[in-house]
Structures are given as structure tokens and as C-alpha cells.
Amino acid sequence: MLYTSTRGISGLVPSAAAIKKGLAADGGLYVPINLPRFSLSDLEKMCSFSYLHLASEILGLFLTDFSHRELEDALEAAYTKEKFGDEPVPIHMINNKLAIMELWHGPTCAFKDIALQLLPHLLTLSAKKTGENSEIVILVATSGDTGKAALEGFKNVPGTRIVVFYPNDGVSDVQKRQMITTDGDNVKVIAVDGNFDDCQRGVKEIFNDEQFAKDLRDKGFVLSSANSINWGRLVPQIVYYFKAYSYLVETQNIEFGEKVNFVVPTGNFGDILAGFYAKCMGLPVNKLICASNSNNVLTDFIQKGIYDRKRNFYKTISPSMDILVSSNLERLLYYLTKSDPDKVAEYMDELNDSGKYTVNNVEARKLKEHFYASWADENKTKEQIQLMYMVNNYIVDPHTAVALSVLNNYQRDNPKDNFVNVVLSTASVFKFSGAAFGALENDATIADSVEIMNKLSEKIKVKVPKRLSGVTEKPILHSDVVKYEDMRSAVKGFLGV
Numbered sequence: 001m002l003y004t005s006t007r008g009i010s011g012l013v014p015s016a017a018a019i020k021k022g023l024a025a026d027g028g029l030y031v032p033i034n035l036p037r038f039s040l041s042d043l044e045k046m047c048s049f050s051y052l053h054l055a056s057e058i059l060g061l062f063l064t065d066f067s068h069r070e071l072e073d074a075l076e077a078a079y080t081k082e083k084f085g086d087e088p089v090p091i092h093m094i095n096n097k098l099a100i101m102e103l104w105h106g107p108t109c110a111f112k113d114i115a116l117q118l119l120p121h122l123l124t125l126s127a128k129k130t131g132e133n134s135e136i137v138i139l140v141a142t143s144g145d146t147g148k149a150a151l152e153g154f155k156n157v158p159g160t161r162i163v164v165f166y167p168n169d170g171v172s173d174v175q176k177r178q179m180i181t182t183d184g185d186n187v188k189v190i191a192v193d194g195n196f197d198d199c200q201r202g203v204k205e206i207f208n209d210e211q212f213a214k215d216l217r218d219k220g221f222v223l224s225s226a227n228s229i230n231w232g233r234l235v236p237q238i239v240y241y242f243k244a245y246s247y248l249v250e251t252q253n254i255e256f257g258e259k260v261n262f263v264v265p266t267g268n269f270g271d272i273l274a275g276f277y278a279k280c281m282g283l284p285v286n287k288l289i290c291a292s293n294s295n296n297v298l299t300d301f302i303q304k305g306i307y308d309r310k311r312n313f314y315k316t317i318s319p320s321m322d323i324l325v326s327s328n329l330e331r332l333l334y335y336l337t338k339s340d341p342d343k344v345a346e347y348m349d350e351l352n353d354s355g356k357y358t359v360n361n362v363e364a365r366k367l368k369e370h371f372y373a374s375w376a377d378e379n380k381t382k383e384q385i386q387l388m389y390m391v392n393n394y395i396v397d398p399h400t401a402v403a404l405s406v407l408n409n410y411q412r413d414n415p416k417d418n419f420v421n422v423v424l425s426t427a428s429v430f431k432f433s434g435a436a437f438g439a440l441e442n443d444a445t446i447a448d449s450v451e452i453m454n455k456l457s458e459k460i461k462v463k464v465p466k467r468l469s470g471v472t473e474k475p476i477l478h479s480d481v482v483k484y485e486d487m488r489s490a491v492k493g494f495l496g497v
């Protein structure tokens, strides 16, 4: 399988090169040139596969320059019992029409673990296959969750180093603790005197600094990113859509061949795009339901065909969805335009120049054929946390609550729809204890802290996962604080160049 850039200028490359590069040289994202499709009989067989078995089948179709042995080894190293428990992605049935797919049983209790535990293995294999001898240095700017998930994924992976920058006053107490207590001899966590934008700008400048890249290369290092635009982060996410479907068949909640809806709390459009790939590969999906918070740029796009990022930015209680430019949407545009890279490039230029673009009628219709979109404000989100707890004795985090609230809108707009709905649950509630506790107590949102995690735990009588409760006992291993101007020298200092 070969990969092309969504903007069409960079040439075709095998998957290892696409994963190693992350972003194509023309600024586009790598997409497979054609989509594999399962026959119904293949799909039916797959319904009895374990998670790892399913993953190796699906990854094998996309990463054809990797051997089966390589993929299986990578999968086994990523999804161990110690990291994920017996079942990497358990499904909780609320009733026979509503399933919650819990994507947060990994090391940092958030769904990004699923991709970020596997990516380091795919990346080191890709480096080897492309003849790269340098050590890979991952740079991450984080507003919280991604940083820790990347640290856990890359720590102690031979041939890699990771440097994470976070805003000194921009992450919660628990998030900070999680990061600065990370062990592993290839990791570095650094606070930046400034906000998240400063961190991100600093990291981007380092990536664009050719002299810096050359200095590093001379010393045997090459920079790379664990960003969600990397194909190696997207492809592992396709697997769990198939897993959910198999589960529903196995447990006889649906008959094989019956369609289901997936409801996805969306930010950068990676998670839901993986669902779109699953649908294109033949998984019986009715609608992909795109759920946004008050930053509802995607709702407008899917409803009207107009992407307009010129709008207020809201800081919400579902912060991982506080995004106005969803980078993975570019991949969807590629398919909407029937693989027309010139058109994609045009839309992206418009977005860059004027902050806005409008797809044509055919594309807008296609968008609505596959997707439904709606959004939930802060009150609706809190209401949903309360409601799920009171009615079903099941507690969800604010991101999952946004999805549940949007599912209500979907059902209101489509009263005859009788498909089973699978809601993707993206974080353990204990990662967002302040918002959840505030919602349950009908109180304002409280800052996340270990104390509030414990209070929430007492209230709902669910134990705090050890990985989160243990952060206060672990020693602090990273205490550097740097100014924005000094981020480069901090990286060099860590690498000893």
C-alpha cells in the first residue's frame, strides 16, 4: 500500500516513510491511495477475533511494508496486560440500544494511549526500514493529556528520546504531577514560562529551524513528532470500531450485518475519521455522529458545508475538544473531493488566508450522508453527567457527556432511527474530577486536584485508578522551567549537543 499527500505534490511513499515523516513536504497529510475493503464473510469471521488479532489483520492491510511478525510484536509490546488489563477496550452496555466503548483503560487513563502506546514501535520500525540510523527525538507541546500519553508511550523505547513542553500555569495540578513524575532514561519534561500557545509556537519554530536540524543530525539525532496528524497515530484507532461491532454481534445485541451508529466526542477529527475509514472498509455503520462542545466549528461544517474558524474560542470543561482548526479534517476533504489534491490544497489555502472555506453541493451532500453533527454547551454537558449517574448509576467524564448529549439531539432529529448507538468514551472521569464533582453536586467546576479525585471517589463509590491516585507518592523527577526563547537550548542540553 502506498501513501500520497492530500495536497498531491509530494510523491508516493510506502507506509514506513509516511510514518517517519509525519507531515508530507507539501504541507499535506498522508493518506492511503486506496482503501482496503473486507467482504461480508471476512467480517463475519473477524467477529470472533481478539483485539490483538483484529489489530494485526487491519494494520496488516495498511502497513504492507511491515511483516506480520513485526506488527504482532509491536502490538504485543503496546497492549500488554500490565498496561491495559485483560481487554484493551471494554464495552459497557447501558441498555440493549446504548453501548459505551471505554477507550481509557491504558496507562494514562485517556483514549490517546491506544494510539500512543503503539506509535513508538511503528516509528522505530519505520526508521529502520527507511535506513535511518539516527536516534529519534520526539518533541511535544502539550496542554495536558497528550504530553503524558506520549511520555508513557515513548519512555524506555530504544532508539527514541522524548521532550515534552507544558505551560507552567496552564495545566491542572494532577496533569502536571503525572508528567513531572515520569521515569525512564530517555524522557525530559520542561515547563515553559508562558501559555500553551507559547509552547506550541516554540516547538513549531524548532521543527522549522533547518540549522537546528542539521546540528542535531551531525550528532546522530533526528526530530519527529507524535502529533495526531501522523498516519501511525490514526491507523491504530480504526481497530476499535471493528472491536465494538464484533462485541455487539458476539453478545447478540445485533445480528451480523445490522448497522450501528457511532457517537464520537471530537476535537482534531482523528478519532471520528478512524470511524470513517472503518465504514469505508465495509463495517456496517449507519451514521458517524460528530459531537462538539461550545467550540462547534465542526457542527457548522457538517450541517452547512462551511468551515469558518473566525469565531470565539471557549475554554470548556471538555478541554481536549477546545479546537478551532481540526487538522485531520484535511484527510476527509481528500475523500469528499474524490481524491482531488488540488481542490484540497485550495480549501486549505483559503482557510489559511481568510479563515474560511465552503465545499460544493456534492461534497456537502456526501458529508451529510456519512455524518450527523451537533454540540453541547457547558450546562448540557453537566446535566448529562448528572443524568447518567442518577438514571444508570454510570459516571462519565465531560467529553463523553458531550457525546451523550449530542446523541439526544440526534434521536430528537431522527425519531425513527432504531440502530444501536455506540458512544466512544474518551477519558476516565477521574482525569476531570473537578468538572464531574461540580456537576454531581450542582456546583461550579472545581480545579482538578488529588483531593477532589478522592472526594469524587467517595461520592460515587468507585476507586480512583492507581495510576492517578499514585501521583502524589511518586518522586518529582523534572523541575526545569525555561523561557520561551530558551526552548532550543533546553533540547540541546538534554541531548548533550
Ligand SMILES: *Cc1c(COP(=O)(O)O)cnc(C)c1O
Pocket (backbone or CB within 6 Å): 110, 111, 112, 145, 228, 265, 266, 267, 268, 269, 270, 271, 272, 320, 321, 399, 426, 427
Ligand atoms: C483528544 C481527545 C478527544 C478528541 O479526539 P480527536 O481525535 O482530537 O477528535 C476527545 N476526548 C479526549 C479525552 C481526548 O483526549
